[in-house]
Amino acid sequence: MAERFGVVVAIGLTFFGLMLIASQDIDVGFNFGGGDQQDDLVMVSESFGELGGATEDVRTTSFGTFNIGEGMGQIQAYQNNRETVSNSLFSEDSISFEYNATQPENAEISFEVLGKEGSGALYIEVNGQRIFENQLVTSATEEINVSSEHLRPGINNFKVGTNKGGLLGSTEYALEDVEAYVHDRRFNDHRDNFQIYQYELTDFVGANLSFNIPVDSSVVTEPLEIDVNGNEVFSERSVRSDQSVSITPSNSNLNPGYNTVTFSTEANARYTLENAQMAVRYIGTTQGVERDLDFELSEQDLSFVERETTAETLKFDYQFLTGDREIRFTLNDYNTSISPDNGENVLDIPEEVFREDNTLSIEGQGAFTLNDLTLSSEVTEE
Numbered sequence: 001m002a003e004r005f006g007v008v009v010a011i012g013l014t015f016f017g018l019m020l021i022a023s024q025d026i027d028v029g030f031n032f033g034g035g036d037q038q039d040d041l042v043m044v045s046e047s048f049g050e051l052g053g054a055t056e057d058v059r060t061t062s063f064g065t066f067n068i069g070e071g072m073g074q075i076q077a078y079q080n081n082r083e084t085v086s087n088s089l090f091s092e093d094s095i096s097f098e099y100n101a102t103q104p105e106n107a108e109i110s111f112e113v114l115g116k117e118g119s120g121a122l123y124i125e126v127n128g129q130r131i132f133e134n135q136l137v138t139s140a141t142e143e144i145n146v147s148s149e150h151l152r153p154g155i156n157n158f159k160v161g162t163n164k165g166g167l168l169g170s171t172e173y174a175l176e177d178v179e180a181y182v183h184d185r186r187f188n189d190h191r192d193n194f195q196i197y198q199y200e201l202t203d204f205v206g207a208n209l210s211f212n213i214p215v216d217s218s219v220v221t222e223p224l225e226i227d228v229n230g231n232e233v234f235s236e237r238s239v240r241s242d243q244s245v246s247i248t249p250s251n252s253n254l255n256p257g258y259n260t261v262t263f264s265t266e267a268n269a270r271y272t273l274e275n276a277q278m279a280v281r282y283i284g285t286t287q288g289v290e291r292d293l294d295f296e297l298s299e300q301d302l303s304f305v306e307r308e309t310t311a312e313t314l315k316f317d318y319q320f321l322t323g324d325r326e327i328r329f330t331l332n333d334y335n336t337s338i339s340p341d342n343g344e345n346v347l348d349i350p351e352e353v354f355r356e357d358n359t360l361s362i363e364g365q366g367a368f369t370l371n372d373l374t375l376s377s378e379v380t381e382e
Contacts, residue, residue, distance in 0.1 A: 041304050044293050044360055044375035051291070052367040054322040056205055057284035061194040062277045063211075068190055068224065068263050069270035072105070075188045078158070078180040081258050083111075087120060087162045088170030094161035095178065101153055103185040107146035109160070111178040113138055120163035120171030126150045127157055136173065151182070189264040194278045198256040203283035205322060207247040207254075209233070209261065211276035215241060222269035228252035228261050247278070286323040289364040295375075297356055305354050305377045312354070314347040316340075316373040323366015330361040331375075349375070 067073030077099035086093045099107075109124060113136050124132040124144055132144045158180060165171045209226065226234040226245060231252050234245045247254070261278070265271060297305070305312060314329065318340040325339040334353040338345070360375060 038304065039379040041301055041310075041377040042374060043295050043297065043301075043358070043377070044373065046293060046373045047371040048291065048369075048373070049371065050321070050367065050369050052289040052321075052323065052364060053287040054367050055284045055286075056281050056322075058279055058281050059200070060277050060279045062275075063190075063192045063194075063261070064276065065272070065274045066190045066263075066276070067270065067272050068188065069219070069265045070187045070268055071270050072103075072183065072185045073188050073190070074181045075099075075184050075186065076179065076191050077107070077182050078178065079191075079193065080178045081176065081193070082114075083160075083175045083178045084172060085122065085160055085162050085175065086170070086172035087164045089164070089168060092161065094159055096157070096159045097180070099156045099158070099180075099182055101151060101156055101182060101184050101186075103153060104151040104156070105148050105183045107151060107156075107180065107182040108143060109146065109158070109178075109180045110141070110143045111160075111175045113140045113142070113173060114176050115174040116172070118162075118165045118169060118171030120165030120169065122160070122162050122173050125157075125159040125161075127152065133163075156182075189262060190273075191260060191262045192276075193258045193260055194280075195258050196254055196256060196280060200280055200282040201249065201254060201256055203323075204249060204254075205281040205283060207278060207280045209245040209247055209276070209278050211243055212274040213241055213243065214272055214274065217270075217272040219268060219270040222266045224269075224271050225264050226261065227264075229254070229259050283323055283366070286365045287367075289362065289368075291362040293360040293362075295358050295360070297354060297358065299356075302354060302356065305351050307379075309379050309381050310351070310377045311380045312349040312351050312375075312377045314349055314360075314373070314375050315344065317344055317369075317371045318342060319369040321367035321369065323368075324364070325366070325368075327362065327364040327368075330359075330363070332358055344372075351377075 064074075078095075078097040080095075083095055084093060085095060107126070115138050116136065119135065121133050121135045123130055126146050127150060129150055131146060131150055136142065160178070162171045162173055220237055223235045223237045225232065228247060229252055233247060233251055252259070263273065304310065318327075319342050326337055327340060328335060328337045329347065331349060332353050332355060334350060336347065338347070362370070
């Protein structure tokens with residue numbers, strides 16, 4: 001009887017001891033009930049919202065006022081971005097073009113002098129008559145008016161040239177933005193040019209083509225059509241008095257240098273466009289972004305991170321606003337620069353960069369949103 005009582009007491013003490021050990025979470029090689037084991041460690045969790053900032057610059061090109069369709073209007077007879085006219089003892093280079101007029105009232109020829117060599121005068125002839133002759137200087141901008149007495153219905157011949165400046169002399173003019181317009185009655189389109197610089201395309205924000213249409217001066221029987229570099233960006237029959245058309249690199253095939261915009265219509269429709277202009281917006285200055293996140297890891301945390309069965313990642317949600325897309329992440333001695341995609345991004349982080357005291361730094365330019373940023377270590381396999 002005493003022996004059986006001793007056995008019962010021994011079993012009871014043994015069971016009580018094991019339960020006590022289990023309750024203290026002491027690992028003795030037994031697993032009662034398959035208790036939960038740690039499978040992830042979140043070291044940083046932060047949402048910043050919108051970071052940084054940028055200011056926009058705007059450059060505007062004015063196209064003026066003109067008519068589209070049947071009626072009197074300013075019709076472009078000639079245009080070239082760069083031209084050279086010269087005259088010497090053995091050669092002569094000039095600008096010559098024709099315009100077939102219906103009922104011409106006047107014309108205007110304009111250009112800017114980029115450079116000059118020699119002492120000869122620049123001249124303009126219309127239908128064989130010299131209407132302008134003058135010695136011009138570099139950076140001069142000229143607008144020469146041609147009156148109706150020098151124009152005629154049918155073919156009109158224009159010539160821009162220069163004198164030698166002496167019997168054995170020579171002269172050369174470098175000209176920019178050479179344009180000729182004739183105020184004439186005919187079914188006409190209007191074509192113009194605007195320049196975009198490379199830095200404006202690189203930091204492009206947007207562009208708008210705007211104009212006014214007086215209601216009482218238009219015959220709206222066919223759509224007004226606008227294309228940029230051969231791409232249609234607008235076609236409407238019923239237009240508002242104030243109109244704005246969005247222009248982008250994708251819908252207009254914008255490129256560095258000169259781009260062409262054409263206004264047209266058909267049949268007996270007629271539109272008067274006032275104050276037509278192109279406003280290009282681009283990033284002017286940007287504000288830098290710098291954020292530091294400090295965090296500590298215990299010895300137990302470091303042991304978890306250093307396990308071969310864990311992977312360390314930096315995850316975040318990113319949305320680009322303006323400026324530079326590149327972001328630089330620095331974690332202790334480790335750093336990397338990326339241009340994130342809009343939406344969720346994942347970076348793999350080497351486990352050896354972690355220590356007890358840590359700093360995660362974020363640097364960037366421009367404006368963007370950064371949310372749901374999480375630096376974690378997760379078990380990938382047992």
